[in-house]
Structure formats: C-alpha cells, structure tokens
Amino acid sequence: MAITENEIRIRFAAPATDEARTAIKARLATAAEELALLVHELVPGSREESEAISAVELALWWAQAGVDRRYVPRAKPLAPADAEAACLAAMAEADIASAPGRL
Structure with missing residues (x-):
C-alpha cells in the first residue's frame, strides 16, 4: 500500500x-x-x-x-451482519483512497 x-x-x-x-x-x-x-x-x-x-x-x-x-467509537454495538458490512465498506474505502486513479 x-x-x-x-x-x-x-x-x-x-x-x-x-x-x-x-x-x-x-x-x-x-x-x-x-x-x-x-x-x-x-x-x-x-x-x-x-x-x-x-x-x-x-x-x-x-x-x-x-x-x-x-x-472509531460507535454509539451502540453493531449486529454481526452489520459489522461485516461496515468492515467491507471501510476496506473498500481504504483501497480506493490508496489508489484513486486505478478505478
């Protein structure tokens, strides 16, 4: 990265x-x-x-x-499915930020 x-x-x-x-x-x-x-x-x-x-x-x-x-503190704990979705979204955001011209 x-x-x-x-x-x-x-x-x-x-x-x-x-x-x-x-x-x-x-x-x-x-x-x-x-x-x-x-x-x-x-x-x-x-x-x-x-x-x-x-x-x-x-x-x-x-x-x-x-x-x-x-x-990043959260107001309330996420359900497992929501936590997985949030993790995947954060990973995608970080990937895009690391190489914005690639997409």
Whole structure:
C-alpha cells in the first residue's frame, strides 16, 4: 500500500485519549503483561527469553498505536451482519483512497 498524505497525518497525530480507548488499551496491556510473565516463568533466562518479552512489548506498542490511530467509537454495538458490512465498506474505502486513479 502506498503511503498517502492522510496516512502520514494519521501516523503522526497526537494520540487520541478517551474513556473507550483507555479501556481497550488497558485490556491489551493486561494481556501482554500476562504473556510476558508466562514467558519469564517458563523460558529459562536467556537471550531468547529477552527477545520474546521484547516482542510482546513491541506487539503491545503497535496494538495500542492502532487503537489510538484507527479506533472509531460507535454509539451502540453493531449486529454481526452489520459489522461485516461496515468492515467491507471501510476496506473498500481504504483501497480506493490508496489508489484513486486505478478505478
């Protein structure tokens, strides 16, 4: 995917913080901490342990960045069929935005 000016603005915008995003990011952090503690418990102290914990940290960072950059709060949860339609529409919109001259 080619990087657009809009994508650059999204990537470098100040993180949005609201109650919904904070709650999601806290859930992610809790799960990542649990996994890192499990790795520490089960993997002998080594470079591999360190790399695994660093990878968990990096995954958390990217997941939280995705929440900050892409999360769109909804007034009410969508039904599964509506959620799938919304996802497909968003994917099509992103595809069109990435290469408008292609269509």
